[in-house]
Amino acid sequence: MTDRTTLADVAAAAGVSVSTASLAFSGAGPISAATKERVLAAATELGYAGPSALGRSLRSGRSGIVGVVIGDQLRRSFRDPVSVRVLDGLAGSLGPRGLGVLLVPATGDEDDENDPLVATAPLDAAVLLFGARRSSPILGALQHRGIPVVLGEGPTGLGLPVVGVADRQGTRLLAEHLRDLGHERIAVVTLPLGGARRCAPVDPTRLAEIDCPPAEHRLDGLRDAGIEPVAVVEAAASLVEAGTDAGRVLLDVADPPTAVMTQSDLLAAGVIIAARELGLRVPEDVSVAGFDGLDLPWLAPDVLTSVSQPFAAKGQAVAEMVTAILAGEQPADVELPVELRLGTTTGPPPAA
């Protein structure tokens, strides 16, 4: 294959100037139907597939690419149905606006600052969907490059626009529901709180270190409902297995809680599995509730009691924010509403 054919070649072949040829493609400007046709014909002839993105980019200063930074491994983000749904909404809303999504895996290393992608990819904007720690080397690198950043998660006060969901209120609603059912011994399984991943009871020291806004907000919601959990365990990840681990810790004791609230649906599913392993019926012996509102078909015939968050809307909100920023506006933070979803996994506590 020889060198790519360029607009100049086409122009020459059509016997017009480059700028005229340009107009034939962009359509932005006055051009006679005849010449346009001629140029297009010449293009087809030469196998020219339209203006090069690179040239256009340089000229316009825009690449049409939005970087989406996803916590450490892609694997981990993609195993989380929540990220996937939001990402889907984001890509779906960005596409029609002519913007594409570039995956930027955050290695998690300290040298993210020098990550080749973060450092050199031609990004118009970047989105930190999840796992946006308050101080991330990536964030620093992006800001240093002058790339506008939108956060898809809670840490406000960084001067960056944020799209969040009503974590706090949702948790409060759920907690009140359990309280109204008569539960007094409620345990909690949190998302990873930041730093090293582990499955362990959370003590005040650990609580002070939290660097995971959703986890924090959801704990706050609990307090809003006036509930003091009898135990709090941090999960190693938002995965079924991690939920099972946490569930064992909470339930395999002399005097187990009558209800377990988890900070994600996958964790809740894991807790349910742990409960069954231990011979506990859900919800007769122990109620289990999640957060997210996922469809978990393999839980059938059960339906998990949970707090539904609007995935697609979140992606869309982020997309709108990005568009606004690129248009030079300064969008205000958004908080999306959640909804309590009552399923079959919560009920009154055992008479005992």
Added chain:
Amino acid sequence: MTDRTTLADVAAAAGVSVSTASLAFSGAGPISAATKERVLAAATELGYAGPSALGRSLRSGRSGIVGVVIGDQLRRSFRDPVSVRVLDGLAGSLGPRGLGVLLVPATGDEDDENDPLVATAPLDAAVLLFGARRSSPILGALQHRGIPVVLGEGPTGLGLPVVGVADRQGTRLLAEHLRDLGHERIAVVTLPLGGARRCAPVDPTRLAEIDCPPAEHRLDGLRDAGIEPVAVVEAAASLVEAGTDAGRVLLDVADPPTAVMTQSDLLAAGVIIAARELGLRVPEDVSVAGFDGLDLPWLAPDVLTSVSQPFAAKGQAVAEMVTAILAGEQPADVELPVELRLGTTTGPPPAA
């Protein structure tokens, strides 16, 4: 924010020429430590974050971006753990080579030819990971733009390099396993065969329309083992729910098969759920096997009998192929090995 600082600004501030400044950043070329330092200092001073990707791209003719086309909705691809794992492997291998992954959702419409992303994104190469139909409008558009394409799935003979897995052999191994266990009435649940999505028995007419290489190869493998399935049902998607639907069709009959082979693990999980619903024990009453070799923690304590395919290796192989092509080579097709994984969901057929 004023106009971005450019290399020229930095050069001016450092009192050197642009070309020298360029050298200070690229390191490719002779430059005195002193000048280099001076330039870098000036850069920091001005808040210059290194050469702009756009300029570099135009100059080098490379954007460092690989488009990954994912079947219709992101959602669907991302709900499929297989895609996700492969994508993870791909991104992981591409990253260190300085290449990023741009998600290109195929709308599935006929006008994909004019999809803004496909048409204008600055791609160095593209990968069709899954759902590469033999004639895709996207494929045409990409080739027309002169963008090299790598296929992550079977349709050979398009003149495009392909990374495949040993679908056929894997299925044969699995089928032989079931035959050796004594099964004679084996049913099959296939992946969507292309075209409209439906859950329905597959007749010869439909068989002739297949446009889904993995499904086709896996059916071939069955034949290689000399097995004639008693029934074949096409699933509407590779999802648990779809498997449950298909399972009901196959098992809720007077004389159900003694074993069900599905073309994906999620489908197998769905069939298991359907079986349980119908009061059939697995594997005592019916054996169920999948394909993929996923971890399905919520199936615990069962382990699905399946054919493990090497996800990460596949992504890596695709990455290598892309790299080779960008280096001007013409890589040969790759077929990755699979492995039979015996779990607890298959056993001898009921005595009957």
Added chain:
DNA sequence: CTGAAAGCGCTAACAT
């Protein structure tokens, strides 16, 4: 070791 100059492919004023 450093500077000057010529583009990469395209678009947008401006002039014709």
Added chain:
DNA sequence: ATGTTAGCGCTTTCAG
């Protein structure tokens, strides 16, 4: 309606 002329920000010969 079309052509001319400058660049966008950078890299890279090629001289000095």
